[in-house]
Amino acid sequence: MNRIGCHLSTSKGLQKTIEQCLKINADTFQFFPRNPRGSKSRLIPRKEIEDFLELRNIYNINDIVCHGAYTMNLCSDREDLRKLAIRLINEDMKKIQDMNIDKYVLHPGNHKKQGIEKGLDMIIHGLNQIDVSNGQQICIETMSGKGTELGSDLKEIAFIVNNAKIPLYVCIDTCHLFSSGVKLDTFDEYLDEFDKLLGIDKIKVIHCNDSMMPFEGNKDRHEKFGKGLIGESDLLDVIFSERLKGRPIILETPNDLKGYKMEINDIRGKFNELQKNK
Template sequence: MLNIGCHLSVSKGYKVMGEEALKIGANTFQFFTRNPRGSKAKEIDSNDVKALLELAKENKFATILAHAPYTLNACSADEGTRKFAVNVMADDLNRMEYMPNNFYNFHPGNHIKQGAQKGIEYIINMLDTVLKPEQTTTVLLETMSGKGTEVGKTFEELKRILDGVTLSDKMGVCLDTCHIYDAGYDIVNDLDGVIERFDRIIGIDKLCAIHLNDSKNPFESHKDRHEKIGEGSMGKGVFIKIINHPKLRHLPFFLETPIDLAGHAQEIKFLREGYIEK
Protein backbone atom coordinates (compact mmCIF):
# COMPACT_ATOMS: atom_id res chain seq x y z
CA MET A 1 0.00 0.00 0.00
CA LEU A 2 1.19 3.52 -0.79
CA ASN A 3 1.45 5.54 2.43
CA ILE A 4 0.87 9.12 1.35
CA GLY A 5 -0.27 12.38 2.92
CA CYS A 6 0.25 16.12 2.84
CA HIS A 7 0.77 18.99 5.25
CA LEU A 8 -2.32 19.89 7.30
CA SER A 9 -3.06 22.62 9.84
CA VAL A 10 -3.23 21.63 13.51
CA SER A 11 -5.18 24.82 14.25
CA LYS A 12 -8.39 22.97 13.33
CA GLY A 13 -7.66 20.17 15.79
CA TYR A 14 -6.03 16.74 15.66
CA LYS A 15 -9.10 14.69 14.74
CA VAL A 16 -10.01 17.16 11.98
CA MET A 17 -6.57 16.66 10.45
CA GLY A 18 -7.24 12.93 10.32
CA GLU A 19 -10.65 13.51 8.75
CA GLU A 20 -9.21 15.90 6.17
CA ALA A 21 -6.54 13.35 5.28
CA LEU A 22 -9.18 10.70 4.62
CA LYS A 23 -11.22 13.09 2.44
CA ILE A 24 -8.32 13.60 0.03
CA GLY A 25 -7.35 9.93 -0.16
CA ALA A 26 -4.45 10.15 2.30
CA ASN A 27 -3.58 7.67 5.01
CA THR A 28 -1.14 9.85 6.94
CA PHE A 29 -0.24 13.55 7.22
CA GLN A 30 2.30 16.08 8.44
CA PHE A 31 1.64 19.06 10.71
CA PHE A 32 3.57 21.86 12.41
CA THR A 33 3.84 21.41 16.16
CA ARG A 34 3.43 25.18 16.62
CA ASN A 35 3.48 28.46 14.71
CA PRO A 36 6.07 27.72 11.99
CA ARG A 37 7.35 31.30 12.00
CA GLY A 38 7.10 31.87 15.75
CA SER A 39 7.06 30.02 19.03
CA LYS A 40 3.45 29.71 20.18
CA ALA A 41 2.04 26.18 20.47
CA LYS A 42 -1.62 25.27 20.71
CA GLU A 43 -2.52 23.70 24.05
CA ILE A 44 -2.82 19.93 23.82
CA ASP A 45 -6.38 18.60 24.05
CA SER A 46 -5.83 15.00 25.14
CA ASN A 47 -9.36 13.98 24.13
CA ASP A 48 -8.84 15.41 20.64
CA VAL A 49 -5.54 13.56 20.28
CA LYS A 50 -7.17 10.36 21.51
CA ALA A 51 -9.91 10.77 18.90
CA LEU A 52 -7.25 11.14 16.18
CA LEU A 53 -5.40 8.03 17.36
CA GLU A 54 -8.64 6.02 17.26
CA LEU A 55 -9.40 7.32 13.77
CA ALA A 56 -5.86 6.55 12.62
CA LYS A 57 -6.00 3.00 14.00
CA GLU A 58 -9.41 2.35 12.48
CA ASN A 59 -8.23 3.53 9.06
CA LYS A 60 -4.76 1.94 9.26
CA PHE A 61 -2.85 5.21 9.04
CA ALA A 62 0.89 5.09 8.45
CA THR A 63 3.26 6.94 10.78
CA ILE A 64 2.39 10.62 11.23
CA LEU A 65 5.07 13.29 10.87
CA ALA A 66 5.26 16.39 13.07
CA HIS A 67 7.43 19.27 11.84
CA ALA A 68 9.38 21.66 14.07
CA PRO A 69 8.97 25.41 13.46
CA TYR A 70 11.33 27.11 11.02
CA THR A 71 12.46 29.40 13.85
CA LEU A 72 14.27 26.47 15.49
CA ASN A 73 17.98 26.94 14.72
CA ALA A 74 20.11 24.69 16.91
CA CYS A 75 23.41 25.86 15.39
CA SER A 76 22.90 29.62 15.47
CA ALA A 77 25.80 31.86 16.45
CA ASP A 78 23.46 33.44 18.99
CA GLU A 79 23.30 31.64 22.34
CA GLY A 80 19.73 32.81 22.98
CA THR A 81 18.57 31.32 19.68
CA ARG A 82 20.25 28.02 20.55
CA LYS A 83 18.55 27.97 23.98
CA PHE A 84 15.22 28.66 22.26
CA ALA A 85 15.83 25.64 20.01
CA VAL A 86 16.52 23.40 23.02
CA ASN A 87 13.41 24.59 24.85
CA VAL A 88 11.13 24.26 21.81
CA MET A 89 12.31 20.79 20.86
CA ALA A 90 12.17 19.54 24.46
CA ASP A 91 8.60 20.81 24.77
CA ASP A 92 7.62 19.39 21.37
CA LEU A 93 8.99 15.95 22.24
CA ASN A 94 7.05 15.95 25.51
CA ARG A 95 3.90 16.85 23.56
CA MET A 96 4.58 14.16 20.97
CA GLU A 97 4.22 11.50 23.66
CA TYR A 98 0.45 12.14 23.57
CA MET A 99 0.63 10.43 20.16
CA PRO A 100 3.41 7.85 20.65
CA ASN A 101 5.55 6.10 18.05
CA ASN A 102 5.42 8.84 15.44
CA PHE A 103 8.05 11.07 13.78
CA TYR A 104 9.32 14.57 14.57
CA ASN A 105 11.22 16.32 11.77
CA PHE A 106 13.44 19.41 11.94
CA HIS A 107 15.79 21.44 9.74
CA PRO A 108 19.34 21.13 11.12
CA GLY A 109 19.77 24.90 10.93
CA ASN A 110 22.15 27.60 9.69
CA HIS A 111 25.64 27.91 11.14
CA ILE A 112 25.84 31.63 10.19
CA LYS A 113 29.50 31.68 9.06
CA GLN A 114 30.76 29.65 12.02
CA GLY A 115 31.49 26.73 9.72
CA ALA A 116 29.63 23.46 9.30
CA GLN A 117 31.68 21.62 11.93
CA LYS A 118 30.80 24.13 14.66
CA GLY A 119 27.17 23.99 13.58
CA ILE A 120 27.18 20.20 13.77
CA GLU A 121 28.64 20.33 17.29
CA TYR A 122 25.82 22.63 18.42
CA ILE A 123 23.18 20.38 16.85
CA ILE A 124 24.61 17.32 18.58
CA ASN A 125 24.66 19.20 21.90
CA MET A 126 20.99 20.11 21.53
CA LEU A 127 19.98 16.56 20.67
CA ASP A 128 21.97 15.12 23.56
CA THR A 129 20.13 17.55 25.84
CA VAL A 130 16.58 16.80 24.68
CA LEU A 131 16.55 13.13 23.66
CA LYS A 132 15.41 10.73 26.37
CA PRO A 133 15.77 6.93 26.51
CA GLU A 134 12.07 6.51 27.31
CA GLN A 135 10.71 8.58 24.40
CA THR A 136 8.79 6.79 21.66
CA THR A 137 9.22 9.52 19.04
CA THR A 138 11.89 9.20 16.35
CA VAL A 139 13.55 12.55 15.57
CA LEU A 140 14.38 13.09 11.90
CA LEU A 141 17.04 15.31 10.35
CA GLU A 142 15.80 16.78 7.08
CA THR A 143 18.05 16.84 4.03
CA MET A 144 18.66 20.44 2.96
CA SER A 145 19.32 22.25 -0.33
CA GLY A 146 22.51 24.06 0.75
CA LYS A 147 21.02 27.54 0.68
CA GLY A 148 23.22 30.04 2.52
CA THR A 149 24.91 28.43 5.51
CA GLU A 150 22.53 25.50 5.92
CA VAL A 151 23.81 22.40 7.65
CA GLY A 152 22.58 19.09 6.20
CA LYS A 153 23.14 19.72 2.50
CA THR A 154 25.24 16.54 2.18
CA PHE A 155 24.74 13.00 3.42
CA GLU A 156 28.14 13.27 5.07
CA GLU A 157 27.03 16.17 7.27
CA LEU A 158 23.92 14.29 8.36
CA LYS A 159 26.05 11.23 9.10
CA ARG A 160 28.35 13.26 11.35
CA ILE A 161 25.34 14.44 13.37
CA LEU A 162 23.88 10.95 13.66
CA ASP A 163 27.22 9.48 14.71
CA GLY A 164 27.72 12.17 17.33
CA VAL A 165 24.36 11.80 19.11
CA THR A 166 24.42 9.57 22.17
CA LEU A 167 20.90 8.19 21.66
CA SER A 168 21.34 7.65 17.93
CA ASP A 169 18.70 4.92 18.00
CA LYS A 170 16.14 7.72 18.48
CA MET A 171 17.26 9.41 15.25
CA GLY A 172 16.56 9.07 11.54
CA VAL A 173 16.44 11.06 8.29
CA CYS A 174 13.63 12.64 6.26
CA LEU A 175 14.68 12.97 2.62
CA ASP A 176 13.22 15.97 0.78
CA THR A 177 13.22 15.44 -2.99
CA CYS A 178 13.34 19.14 -3.86
CA HIS A 179 16.13 19.79 -1.37
CA ILE A 180 18.46 16.99 -2.44
CA TYR A 181 17.91 17.71 -6.13
CA ASP A 182 18.76 21.37 -5.51
CA ALA A 183 21.75 20.25 -3.40
CA GLY A 184 23.23 18.29 -6.31
CA TYR A 185 21.93 14.73 -5.91
CA ASP A 186 20.55 13.84 -9.33
CA ILE A 187 17.54 11.71 -8.42
CA VAL A 188 15.98 12.43 -11.83
CA ASN A 189 18.70 10.72 -13.88
CA ASP A 190 20.39 8.53 -11.24
CA LEU A 191 17.90 7.64 -8.51
CA ASP A 192 19.49 4.25 -7.87
CA GLY A 193 22.92 5.84 -7.54
CA VAL A 194 21.71 8.43 -5.04
CA ILE A 195 19.93 5.80 -2.94
CA GLU A 196 23.05 3.60 -3.02
CA ARG A 197 25.14 6.58 -1.89
CA PHE A 198 22.72 7.30 0.96
CA ASP A 199 22.89 3.66 2.02
CA ARG A 200 26.69 3.60 1.89
CA ILE A 201 27.16 6.84 3.86
CA ILE A 202 24.23 6.89 6.30
CA GLY A 203 22.52 3.52 6.02
CA ILE A 204 19.13 2.96 4.39
CA ASP A 205 17.74 1.80 7.75
CA LYS A 206 17.99 5.43 8.92
CA LEU A 207 15.71 6.70 6.12
CA CYS A 208 12.30 7.00 7.78
CA ALA A 209 10.22 9.38 5.63
CA ILE A 210 10.22 11.29 2.35
CA HIS A 211 8.97 14.77 1.48
CA LEU A 212 7.70 14.63 -2.11
CA ASN A 213 8.24 18.03 -3.72
CA ASP A 214 9.09 19.16 -7.22
CA SER A 215 11.52 22.09 -7.56
CA LYS A 216 10.95 25.53 -9.07
CA ASN A 217 14.70 25.75 -9.71
CA PRO A 218 17.14 23.77 -11.87
CA PHE A 219 19.40 20.97 -10.67
CA GLU A 220 22.10 21.92 -8.12
CA SER A 221 20.74 25.46 -7.73
CA HIS A 222 21.03 25.37 -3.91
CA LYS A 223 17.63 26.99 -3.55
CA ASP A 224 14.58 25.86 -1.62
CA ARG A 225 11.43 26.57 -3.58
CA HIS A 226 8.93 23.75 -3.82
CA GLU A 227 6.74 23.22 -6.87
CA LYS A 228 3.68 21.10 -7.55
CA ILE A 229 4.34 17.52 -8.64
CA GLY A 230 5.31 17.47 -12.32
CA GLU A 231 5.26 21.24 -12.75
CA GLY A 232 8.86 21.93 -11.78
CA SER A 233 12.30 21.04 -13.11
CA MET A 234 12.08 17.41 -11.92
CA GLY A 235 9.05 16.23 -13.91
CA LYS A 236 6.37 13.68 -13.05
CA GLY A 237 8.28 10.54 -13.95
CA VAL A 238 10.78 10.65 -11.10
CA PHE A 239 8.02 10.66 -8.48
CA ILE A 240 6.53 7.45 -9.86
CA LYS A 241 10.02 5.92 -9.74
CA ILE A 242 10.52 7.08 -6.14
CA ILE A 243 7.28 5.68 -4.75
CA ASN A 244 7.89 2.35 -6.49
CA HIS A 245 11.60 2.06 -5.65
CA PRO A 246 12.20 -1.21 -3.76
CA LYS A 247 14.16 0.55 -1.01
CA LEU A 248 11.66 3.41 -0.64
CA ARG A 249 8.15 2.11 -1.43
CA HIS A 250 7.40 1.07 2.17
CA LEU A 251 8.09 4.55 3.60
CA PRO A 252 5.52 7.26 4.36
CA PHE A 253 5.52 10.06 1.75
CA PHE A 254 4.47 13.63 2.54
CA LEU A 255 3.55 16.33 0.01
CA GLU A 256 4.66 19.88 0.81
CA THR A 257 3.75 21.28 -2.58
CA PRO A 258 2.34 24.85 -2.88
CA ILE A 259 -1.29 23.89 -3.46
CA ASP A 260 -4.63 23.62 -1.61
CA LEU A 261 -6.30 20.44 -0.32
CA ALA A 262 -8.16 19.88 -3.58
CA GLY A 263 -4.85 20.08 -5.41
CA HIS A 264 -3.26 17.65 -2.97
CA ALA A 265 -6.14 15.27 -3.61
CA GLN A 266 -5.29 15.32 -7.32
CA GLU A 267 -1.59 14.76 -6.60
CA ILE A 268 -2.41 11.83 -4.31
CA LYS A 269 -4.73 10.38 -6.98
CA PHE A 270 -1.94 10.62 -9.56
CA LEU A 271 0.57 8.94 -7.24
CA ARG A 272 -1.83 6.16 -6.21
CA GLU A 273 -2.56 5.42 -9.86
CA GLY A 274 1.19 5.20 -10.53
CA TYR A 275 1.92 2.95 -7.55
CA ILE A 276 2.39 -0.73 -8.36
CA GLU A 277 0.95 -2.94 -5.65
CA LYS A 278 3.03 -6.01 -4.78
Protein backbone atom coordinates in the same frame (compact mmCIF):
# COMPACT_ATOMS: atom_id res chain seq x y z
CA MET B 1 2.28 1.09 -1.77
CA ASN B 2 3.85 3.24 0.94
CA ARG B 3 1.46 5.39 2.90
CA ILE B 4 0.92 8.78 1.30
CA GLY B 5 -0.43 12.12 2.50
CA CYS B 6 0.38 15.79 2.67
CA HIS B 7 1.10 18.56 5.11
CA LEU B 8 -2.09 19.62 6.91
CA SER B 9 -2.99 22.46 9.23
CA THR B 10 -4.25 21.61 12.71
CA SER B 11 -5.75 25.06 13.32
CA LYS B 12 -9.28 23.62 13.23
CA GLY B 13 -8.43 20.86 15.67
CA LEU B 14 -6.53 17.61 15.46
CA GLN B 15 -9.60 15.51 14.67
CA LYS B 16 -10.23 17.62 11.57
CA THR B 17 -7.00 16.29 10.01
CA ILE B 18 -8.38 12.74 9.95
CA GLU B 19 -11.51 13.96 8.16
CA GLN B 20 -9.28 15.78 5.66
CA CYS B 21 -7.13 12.67 5.06
CA LEU B 22 -10.22 10.65 4.22
CA LYS B 23 -11.43 13.37 1.87
CA ILE B 24 -8.19 13.41 -0.13
CA ASN B 25 -7.55 9.65 -0.13
CA ALA B 26 -4.50 9.95 2.18
CA ASP B 27 -3.55 7.35 4.79
CA THR B 28 -0.95 9.49 6.58
CA PHE B 29 -0.13 13.20 6.94
CA GLN B 30 2.32 15.70 8.42
CA PHE B 31 1.66 18.69 10.68
CA PHE B 32 3.43 21.31 12.77
CA PRO B 33 3.07 20.72 16.50
CA ARG B 34 3.34 24.50 16.93
CA ASN B 35 3.33 27.65 14.78
CA PRO B 36 6.10 26.95 12.22
CA ARG B 37 7.27 30.56 12.10
CA GLY B 38 7.24 31.24 15.80
CA SER B 39 7.63 29.34 19.01
CA LYS B 40 4.10 29.82 20.36
CA SER B 41 2.18 26.65 20.73
CA ARG B 42 -1.42 26.00 21.56
CA LEU B 43 -1.90 23.56 24.39
CA ILE B 44 -4.04 20.81 22.93
CA PRO B 45 -6.80 19.74 25.33
CA ARG B 46 -6.69 16.12 26.52
CA LYS B 47 -10.13 15.40 25.05
CA GLU B 48 -9.01 16.55 21.60
CA ILE B 49 -6.02 14.20 21.71
CA GLU B 50 -8.19 11.29 22.83
CA ASP B 51 -10.69 11.87 20.02
CA PHE B 52 -7.83 12.12 17.56
CA LEU B 53 -6.31 8.82 18.72
CA GLU B 54 -9.65 7.08 18.43
CA LEU B 55 -10.33 8.36 14.90
CA ARG B 56 -6.81 7.46 13.79
CA ASN B 57 -7.37 3.88 14.79
CA ILE B 58 -10.82 3.61 13.27
CA TYR B 59 -9.72 4.98 9.89
CA ASN B 60 -6.16 3.57 9.94
CA ILE B 61 -4.33 6.87 9.46
CA ASN B 62 -0.82 6.04 10.63
CA ASP B 63 2.89 6.77 10.34
CA ILE B 64 1.96 10.38 11.00
CA VAL B 65 4.85 12.85 10.85
CA CYS B 66 5.43 15.95 12.98
CA HIS B 67 7.60 18.75 11.57
CA GLY B 68 9.61 20.96 13.94
CA ALA B 69 9.24 24.76 13.63
CA TYR B 70 11.47 26.39 10.99
CA THR B 71 12.65 29.05 13.39
CA MET B 72 14.46 26.68 15.73
CA ASN B 73 18.20 26.72 15.14
CA LEU B 74 20.43 24.39 17.14
CA CYS B 75 23.55 26.10 15.73
CA SER B 76 22.51 29.73 16.05
CA ASP B 77 25.28 32.22 16.85
CA ARG B 78 23.20 33.23 19.89
CA GLU B 79 23.30 31.01 22.93
CA ASP B 80 19.78 31.97 24.06
CA LEU B 81 18.37 30.84 20.70
CA ARG B 82 20.26 27.54 20.83
CA LYS B 83 18.88 26.93 24.31
CA LEU B 84 15.39 27.88 23.18
CA ALA B 85 15.57 25.35 20.32
CA ILE B 86 16.59 22.59 22.75
CA ARG B 87 13.74 23.49 25.10
CA LEU B 88 11.14 23.58 22.30
CA ILE B 89 12.28 20.29 20.78
CA ASN B 90 12.07 18.64 24.20
CA GLU B 91 8.54 20.03 24.60
CA ASP B 92 7.65 18.69 21.17
CA MET B 93 9.00 15.25 22.14
CA LYS B 94 6.51 15.12 25.02
CA LYS B 95 3.72 16.38 22.80
CA ILE B 96 4.21 13.77 20.09
CA GLN B 97 4.46 11.05 22.70
CA ASP B 98 0.98 12.05 23.98
CA MET B 99 -0.31 11.86 20.42
CA ASN B 100 1.27 8.46 19.87
CA ILE B 101 3.48 9.75 17.05
CA ASP B 102 7.14 8.81 16.74
CA LYS B 103 8.45 10.59 13.61
CA TYR B 104 9.66 14.17 14.03
CA VAL B 105 11.33 15.94 11.11
CA LEU B 106 13.92 18.57 11.97
CA HIS B 107 15.97 20.97 9.83
CA PRO B 108 19.61 20.70 10.97
CA GLY B 109 20.19 24.47 11.28
CA ASN B 110 22.00 27.55 9.92
CA HIS B 111 25.55 28.05 11.11
CA LYS B 112 25.38 31.84 10.54
CA LYS B 113 28.96 32.19 9.27
CA GLN B 114 30.40 30.38 12.28
CA GLY B 115 31.60 27.71 9.89
CA ILE B 116 30.40 24.23 8.98
CA GLU B 117 32.47 22.40 11.57
CA LYS B 118 31.40 24.56 14.48
CA GLY B 119 27.79 24.42 13.30
CA LEU B 120 27.78 20.63 13.14
CA ASP B 121 29.31 20.38 16.62
CA MET B 122 26.63 22.70 18.02
CA ILE B 123 23.85 20.66 16.42
CA ILE B 124 25.23 17.44 17.92
CA HIS B 125 25.66 19.13 21.30
CA GLY B 126 22.04 20.31 21.18
CA LEU B 127 20.61 16.98 20.03
CA ASN B 128 22.46 15.21 22.84
CA GLN B 129 20.22 17.10 25.26
CA ILE B 130 16.98 15.87 23.69
CA ASP B 131 15.06 13.16 25.51
CA VAL B 132 13.94 10.51 23.04
CA SER B 133 13.71 7.76 25.62
CA ASN B 134 10.14 6.96 24.64
CA GLY B 135 11.12 5.94 21.14
CA GLN B 136 10.69 9.30 19.41
CA GLN B 137 12.52 9.29 16.07
CA ILE B 138 14.11 12.61 15.17
CA CYS B 139 14.61 12.64 11.39
CA ILE B 140 17.21 15.15 10.20
CA GLU B 141 16.06 16.58 6.86
CA THR B 142 18.27 16.81 3.77
CA MET B 143 18.38 20.50 2.79
CA SER B 144 18.87 22.68 -0.32
CA GLY B 145 21.85 24.53 1.11
CA LYS B 146 20.61 28.11 0.86
CA GLY B 147 22.81 30.59 2.71
CA THR B 148 24.57 28.96 5.64
CA GLU B 149 22.06 26.13 5.92
CA LEU B 150 23.62 22.81 6.91
CA GLY B 151 22.52 19.39 5.66
CA SER B 152 22.72 19.87 1.89
CA ASP B 153 25.74 17.56 1.79
CA LEU B 154 25.03 13.96 2.80
CA LYS B 155 28.37 13.88 4.63
CA GLU B 156 27.09 16.59 7.01
CA ILE B 157 23.93 14.60 7.76
CA ALA B 158 26.04 11.47 8.29
CA PHE B 159 28.37 13.35 10.63
CA ILE B 160 25.44 14.48 12.80
CA VAL B 161 23.66 11.10 12.82
CA ASN B 162 26.83 9.08 13.41
CA ASN B 163 28.24 11.29 16.16
CA ALA B 164 25.23 12.21 18.28
CA LYS B 165 24.66 10.18 21.43
CA ILE B 166 20.93 9.75 20.77
CA PRO B 167 19.61 7.59 17.90
CA LEU B 168 18.84 9.78 14.88
CA TYR B 169 17.18 9.18 11.53
CA VAL B 170 16.79 10.98 8.20
CA CYS B 171 14.01 12.55 6.13
CA ILE B 172 14.88 12.87 2.44
CA ASP B 173 13.22 15.70 0.48
CA THR B 174 13.23 15.31 -3.32
CA CYS B 175 13.17 19.08 -3.99
CA HIS B 176 16.02 19.68 -1.55
CA LEU B 177 18.08 16.78 -2.96
CA PHE B 178 17.67 18.10 -6.51
CA SER B 179 18.51 21.70 -5.61
CA SER B 180 21.53 20.56 -3.59
CA GLY B 181 22.91 18.69 -6.62
CA VAL B 182 21.78 15.07 -6.22
CA LYS B 183 20.84 13.56 -9.59
CA LEU B 184 17.47 11.91 -9.16
CA ASP B 185 17.62 10.12 -12.53
CA THR B 186 20.34 7.96 -10.98
CA PHE B 187 18.73 7.83 -7.54
CA ASP B 188 20.06 4.32 -6.85
CA GLU B 189 23.59 5.71 -6.80
CA TYR B 190 22.54 8.16 -4.09
CA LEU B 191 21.01 5.31 -2.10
CA ASP B 192 24.24 3.32 -2.49
CA GLU B 193 26.20 6.21 -1.02
CA PHE B 194 23.59 6.71 1.69
CA ASP B 195 23.87 3.05 2.57
CA LYS B 196 27.65 3.29 2.83
CA LEU B 197 27.61 6.39 5.06
CA LEU B 198 24.50 5.76 7.18
CA GLY B 199 22.55 2.65 6.23
CA ILE B 200 19.34 2.93 4.23
CA ASP B 201 17.17 1.89 7.17
CA LYS B 202 17.96 5.32 8.68
CA ILE B 203 15.59 6.88 6.12
CA LYS B 204 12.22 7.13 7.84
CA VAL B 205 10.31 9.80 5.90
CA ILE B 206 10.14 10.90 2.24
CA HIS B 207 9.12 14.46 1.38
CA CYS B 208 7.90 14.38 -2.21
CA ASN B 209 8.12 17.81 -3.83
CA ASP B 210 8.96 18.95 -7.34
CA SER B 211 11.32 21.94 -7.68
CA MET B 212 10.76 25.40 -9.16
CA MET B 213 14.48 26.05 -8.95
CA PRO B 214 17.19 24.52 -11.13
CA PHE B 215 19.43 21.57 -10.33
CA GLU B 216 22.23 22.48 -7.89
CA GLY B 217 20.73 25.98 -7.48
CA ASN B 218 20.72 25.68 -3.65
CA LYS B 219 17.29 27.30 -3.58
CA ASP B 220 14.27 25.82 -1.84
CA ARG B 221 11.05 26.41 -3.77
CA HIS B 222 8.59 23.54 -3.97
CA GLU B 223 6.54 22.95 -7.12
CA LYS B 224 3.47 20.78 -7.72
CA PHE B 225 4.07 17.09 -8.41
CA GLY B 226 5.47 16.61 -11.93
CA LYS B 227 5.12 20.31 -12.79
CA GLY B 228 8.63 21.38 -11.89
CA LEU B 229 12.19 20.83 -13.06
CA ILE B 230 12.49 17.33 -11.56
CA GLY B 231 9.52 15.92 -13.42
CA GLU B 232 7.17 13.06 -12.78
CA SER B 233 9.33 10.15 -13.89
CA ASP B 234 12.26 10.88 -11.55
CA LEU B 235 9.92 11.63 -8.63
CA LEU B 236 8.18 8.29 -9.13
CA ASP B 237 11.57 6.52 -9.19
CA VAL B 238 12.24 7.90 -5.71
CA ILE B 239 8.89 7.30 -4.06
CA PHE B 240 8.37 3.86 -5.62
CA SER B 241 11.93 2.70 -4.93
CA GLU B 242 11.87 -0.90 -3.70
CA ARG B 243 14.62 0.11 -1.27
CA LEU B 244 12.37 2.68 0.43
CA LYS B 245 9.35 0.49 1.03
CA GLY B 246 7.27 1.29 4.09
CA ARG B 247 8.28 4.96 4.49
CA PRO B 248 5.47 7.52 4.58
CA ILE B 249 5.45 9.83 1.53
CA ILE B 250 4.52 13.42 2.40
CA LEU B 251 3.63 16.01 -0.23
CA GLU B 252 4.55 19.62 0.62
CA THR B 253 3.59 20.92 -2.79
CA PRO B 254 1.85 24.30 -3.26
CA ASN B 255 -1.73 22.97 -3.27
CA ASP B 256 -5.11 23.30 -1.62
CA LEU B 257 -6.90 20.13 -0.49
CA LYS B 258 -8.40 19.58 -3.93
CA GLY B 259 -4.94 19.77 -5.50
CA TYR B 260 -3.53 17.33 -2.96
CA LYS B 261 -6.34 14.91 -3.68
CA MET B 262 -5.53 15.04 -7.39
CA GLU B 263 -1.83 14.41 -6.76
CA ILE B 264 -2.48 11.53 -4.37
CA ASN B 265 -4.95 9.86 -6.75
CA ASP B 266 -2.55 10.40 -9.64
CA ILE B 267 0.34 8.78 -7.73
CA ARG B 268 -1.82 5.87 -6.55
CA GLY B 269 -2.96 5.33 -10.15
CA LYS B 270 0.64 5.29 -11.43
CA PHE B 271 1.57 2.76 -8.77
CA ASN B 272 -1.29 0.43 -9.74
CA GLU B 273 -0.34 0.74 -13.43
CA LEU B 274 3.24 -0.26 -12.63
CA GLN B 275 2.10 -3.25 -10.58
CA LYS B 276 -0.04 -4.47 -13.50
CA ASN B 277 2.84 -4.21 -15.93
CA LYS B 278 5.23 -6.12 -13.69
